[in-house]
Amino acid sequence: MRRQRMEHGLSANQLAIRLECDRSTVSRVENGLRRLSADYAAKLDEMWNLGRLFSRLVRFANATDEGDWFTGLTEHEAVATHHRMWEALLVPGLLQTEGYARAALNAGLVDDVERALKTRMARQAAVFGKPKIPHVSVLINWAVLAQPIGPPAIMVEQLAHLIEIGELPNVSVRVLEREAGANVGLDGSFALLTVDDRDIAFADAPERGRLMLDPPDVQRFGVRYDRISNVAAPVGPSRRLLEKAMESYK
Missing domain, CATH: 3.30.870 (Endonuclease; Chain A)
Known part of the structure; x- marks a missing residue:
């Protein structure tokens, strides 16, 4: 998400405004402290015309058993x-x-x-x-x-x-x-x-x-x-x- 944000010339604050969330939410997702929700993934796909890239990644991540009790x-x-x-x-x-x-x-x-x-x-x-x-x-x-x-x-x-x-x-x-x-x-x-x-x-x-x-x-x-x-x-x-x-x- 950080790479896409930077390629589109957006600051974390600007992306937070477009997603209608707090800047801290963007920071947590980009730093791996919070998982990207399906709702935000869909907004990113539409915003950047990514053809459901983030939506598919979120779906695959939710279906994966990582074996990590304390992820986040x-x-x-x-x-x-x-x-x-x-x-x-x-x-x-x-x-x-x-x-x-x-x-x-x-x-x-x-x-x-x-x-x-x-x-x-x-x-x-x-x-x-x-x-x-x-x-x-x-x-x-x-x-x-x-x-x-x-x-x-x-x-x-x-x-x-x-x-x-x-x-x-x-x-x-x-x-x-x-x-x-x-x-x-x-x-x-x-x-x-x-x-x-x-x-x-x-x-x-x-x-x-x-x-x-x-x-x-x-x-x-x-x-x-x-x-x-x-x-x-x-x-x-x-x-x-x-x-x-x-x-x-x-």
Whole structure:
């Protein structure tokens, strides 16, 4: 995109105006920090008479399994103003204690545990180490509390951390109880991030994930999150569930 922009004699600001977006969006796409959406690709093709070049490239990129869990995710996490997470099996990575994270990674999730652990702790620092913590809304499946990761002391520490972090003014931690039964979150964990006043979605999967920027894709996950949220326990009862689970490991 940068090459085409320069060949047509446009500055990043001028291209942003034509695409009706922020200059930061153009910069992020050109620097590989944000994927080009199908909508912007179509506008570029029409603007520069490229015969659907960008549209085809975007389609091929979306169909390619890159095997990279965190393509663009960490950059978006660091600047997001609102995080919404649903976790079906594990405590969300951004809320894991070092002991819990190491125990989970040692189960064979990665080849280099210490490197992955360092990356995970850095992701947490980028979000919770700011002077002003962003809004964080977390939904956790009951199975996360019942599944021991590491020895009991690790679970006690982790559940205590969830209780503590849930007391922050911008953070809520809620539990989907076992009695909720079948729900739309059973097919996998995901996150929704608000970045530059727009939402993006990330769907988790073993060894890889998928970052979605197109509004229709993101909206589907937004609806899914709302449906899970509608049946999850409120903050107060969720705290009591966390406390009960923590006591069970002592």
